[in-house]
Each structure stands twice: as structure tokens, then as C-alpha cells.
Amino acid sequence: MEALGEFETVETPLKPLLLLFTRCANPERDCHNGFRAKEIAPMNLRFYSVLTIALLGSLTWSSRAVQAKSYIAYISDSSNSSVVYWIAKEAGIFKKHGLDLDTIFIDGSVRGIQSLIAGDLGYSGAVGTAVINANLAGGDVAIIQSQMNTLPYFIIGNAGIKSPEELRGKTAAVHIPGTSADFAMRLALSKVGIPYKDIKAVTLGGAPQRLVATVNGQTDFTIVSEGEKLQGLKGGLKVIIDMAKLKVPFQFNCSVATRKKIRENPDEVRRVVWALAEAGHFFKTRKDESIKVMQKYTRGLDRGVLEGAYAANYEFLVEDTYPTLEGLKQTLDVQALTDPRAAKAKPEDFVDLRFVDEMKKSGFVDKLYGRK
Incomplete structure (x- = not known):
């Protein structure tokens, strides 16, 4: 499911029109009705006027179902x-x-x-x-x-990285600021005396995306939890820092x-x-x-x-x-x-x-x- 606020409880011929007003979590992904956000944008004002009238006409009977x-x-x-x-x-x-x-x-x-x-x-x-x-x-x-x-994370990287200190200057696949993966990466680096500014951070999002980039050699290391760690080991990566052992309250x-x-x-x-x-x-x-x-x-x-x-x-x-x-x-x-x-x-x-x-x-x- 990608659409926020999708009107799943409204089963009428107007449902496809209602879905045009939902917002995709990612505007480049398909909404469930098959439209993309970027495809909806060029539609002209006349269409929206007709659509708005249709929606207003159905609003009174549909509101309870929508809110359910x-x-x-x-x-x-x-x-x-x-x-x-x-x-x-x-x-x-x-x-x-x-x-x-x-x-x-x-x-x-x-x-x-x-x-x-x-x-x-x-x-x-x-x-x-x-x-x-x-x-x-x-x-x-x-x-x-x-x-x-606690922080059940591991820093994993390519086999050429022999010690945590060698992470300095390397390219890291990271998550967006404010996430646990971002915090854990910064904390792990601080534990081995490496300022965050001394790595080349590339923001790629979730663990699966970070893992793929590191296995493919686009980045040198990343931070993941147990499942992705095991996948990384199968892909030729190695564990460089095991944060799970530290059992840091978090x-x-x-x-x-x-x-x-x-x-x-x-x-x-x-x-x-x-x-x-x-x-x-x-x-x-x-x-x-x-x-x-x-x-x-x-x-x-x-x-x-x-x-x-x-x-x-x-x-x-x-x-x-x-x-x-x-x-x-x-x-x-x-x-x-x-x-x-x-x-x-x-x-x-x-x-x-x-x-x-x-x-x-x-x-x-x-x-x-x-x-x-």
C-alpha cells in the first residue's frame, strides 16, 4: 500500500475519482488506482471542477465510511x-x-x-x-x-576494510538524519574516534537500499540490523563494528x-x-x-x-x-x-x-x- 489516506471503505463507481485526491508516499510510485502523482498534475482545471462537484455530491454519504x-x-x-x-x-x-x-x-x-x-x-x-x-x-x-x-545494529563493509579505524575517508550508505540508523552510525563512529565529517556519507534510505549499494561496491560500508547483516555476509561483506554487543540503551x-x-x-x-x-x-x-x-x-x-x-x-x-x-x-x-x-x-x-x-x-x- 503506497497511498496515504486511501479510501478503501468506499465501494462505489466514484472510488477511482476519490483516489485521485490521495497523496502517494513517494510521488514517483504508482498509487493503487494506477495513476502517478506526476501524471495527475497536468490535468486541467475544468476536469477538477467536474470532479469536485461529484465529490461534494457524494461526501455526505461517504464521510463515515472514509473515517472508519x-x-x-x-x-x-x-x-x-x-x-x-x-x-x-x-x-x-x-x-x-x-x-x-x-x-x-x-x-x-x-x-x-x-x-x-x-x-x-x-x-x-x-x-x-x-x-x-x-x-x-x-x-x-x-x-x-x-x-x-537498544540498538541492534552492525556496521558492515567490504572485505578490504581491516579495522574500524579504516572507515575514515570511506564512502558510507546512510539513512536520513533523525532515524535510528543515522544515530547509530554517528555513535559507532564516535566510539572509534572518527568524526562524522570524516566519512563520505551518501543518503540512500532504508536498509535494503543501503545493503544493495554496499554489496554492489557503490559504497564502502553501511549500517544494518541482523537480517541485512546476514545477507551482506553472503554477499561478501564483513562485520566491522557490532553495536548489538554494546547493548546501548536506546x-x-x-x-x-x-x-x-x-x-x-x-x-x-x-x-x-x-x-x-x-x-x-x-x-x-x-x-x-x-x-x-x-x-x-x-x-x-x-x-x-x-x-x-x-x-x-x-x-x-x-x-x-x-x-x-x-x-x-x-x-x-x-x-x-x-x-x-x-x-x-x-x-x-x-x-x-x-x-x-x-x-x-x-x-x-x-x-x-x-x-x-
Whole structure:
């Protein structure tokens, strides 16, 4: 699914016209009705006038159907980043909790949060750095639950790089600023005494794109999680820095909502939090079914690669879904070096823990895992 706000619930002859008004996450990609954003732009004003009249005529009966569907964005198609969202949908867990919630892919938590603030989404996956940056810039969003509270990343590169110190001056495939991959790259380089300015950074986006560029020799190294690491090793790359071993507290995969959503619909937010906790339990207790879901969303990755990704996810997945305040504090400390606003902020400013607190008090997670 590429279109934001797609009118999936409106089943009428006007649906193709309605879809022309949806916005593609990437304007160069096809929307689901077959039009491209760049193909729509030249259409003349007369056509739009007719279309507007048709839409207004249908608005009164269609509005409820349009609003019935809500979206939760997953912000990475990596096998290590979004599996809880995929399972919540594919295993029917969202529906079990009374949620008419569909998943949509938006590349990167920065873009995901932008779409959330714009009202295109109900919820978004994210990482702590993006949540902090959004709030410091005036965006009123909060972390409502977490899936991973550390940085499960590896810097991998071509076989000619003999030591981490040799990364200096090399070309790196990186993600956009504000993402966890960007933060992890900067942190890893700082650990070996290399300023970020001393590498040649090429922004390529998600892990699959970064991996392909590095395997093909377009870049010398990149940063990836377990699944892409295994693919890279098969492609002749080597591990240069293993950040997973460091177990650095960091707010990695988490779910975000606007505070407006939390105020106006706390019951729905509560059900989302509980559903995602149950999806995590499904993942940990139903391996084969979970790997099949991973295969679907990673376009049929090799079973061996997914086995490794499953093991890494299993190790790092947070059962009680509490965000890491320690990880958020460390991120704030780093950002405070260049942003005075971060120095005044507290980790608690970026979370709303009421729903995970309620879930803990209810004993729901303990019952899932047979501890009660």
C-alpha cells in the first residue's frame, strides 16, 4: 500500500475519482488506482471542477465510511524492525481488539511522524531520536509503547576494510538524519574516534537500499540490523563494528500517537497498546507462523536469513512494552551538545505511560506468558 489516506471503505463507481485526491508516499510510485502523482498534475482545471462537484455530491454519504479506516505506519521493511505491526495485522490481532486498523509503509520515522502530525495516520512506528526532534520542533506526539530498547545494529563493509579505524575517508550508505540508523552510525563512529565529517556519507534510505549499494561496491560500508547483516555476509561483506554487543540503551522501535489522539480517543489508544503486546507474544511463541509473515513483508527473504532475524528479534523484543527513559535521556544528552532545547527537556516529556501502566496493573502480559 503506497497511498496515504486511501479510501478503501468506499465501494462505489466514484472510488477511482476519490483516489485521485490521495497523496502517494513517494510521488514517483504508482498509487493503487494506477495513476502517478506526476501524471495527475497536468490535468486541467475544468476536469477538477467536474470532479469536485461529484465529490461534494457524494461526501455526505461517504464521510463515515472514509473515517472508519485508520492506519498505523511501519517505518522500515527490514526484517528486524516492524514484525510486531505485520503480525498484529496478519494474525487478526488488531481485529480481535476491536480495531479497524491497517498497516502502511512509510520509509523512515521522520516521514512517519510528519504524516502522523499531518493527520494522514492514526499511529506510526518511530524511534526515539525522531520523536525528540519532532517535539522540540513543536510537534505534539508521544511514545505510547515500545518494542526494542537498544540498538541492534552492525556496521558492515567490504572485505578490504581491516579495522574500524579504516572507515575514515570511506564512502558510507546512510539513512536520513533523525532515524535510528543515522544515530547509530554517528555513535559507532564516535566510539572509534572518527568524526562524522570524516566519512563520505551518501543518503540512500532504508536498509535494503543501503545493503544493495554496499554489496554492489557503490559504497564502502553501511549500517544494518541482523537480517541485512546476514545477507551482506553472503554477499561478501564483513562485520566491522557490532553495536548489538554494546547493548546501548536506546529508544529503538516504538509506537507514537499525537497527544490530541490520546486525549480524544484514549480507549482506541489503549486497545492499540494491548494489541501490539499480544502481537509480540504471538511472535515469541509461534515461530513458524511469524517467519511466514516476515517472508511476506520482506518479499520472500531466504529462510536462513529470517531465522537469524527471528533470533535477534526474540532476544531484544520488550515483553512489557515499556519505553526506555534511560535511552531517551542518553539521546537527549547527545543532542544537547548542539541543541539547547534538548538540554531543557526530560525523557518523560516524550512518553505517555498511562496505557502500559494500566496493562501492567491488569496482569494482561503476565497472563499471556503464563506467569499468572
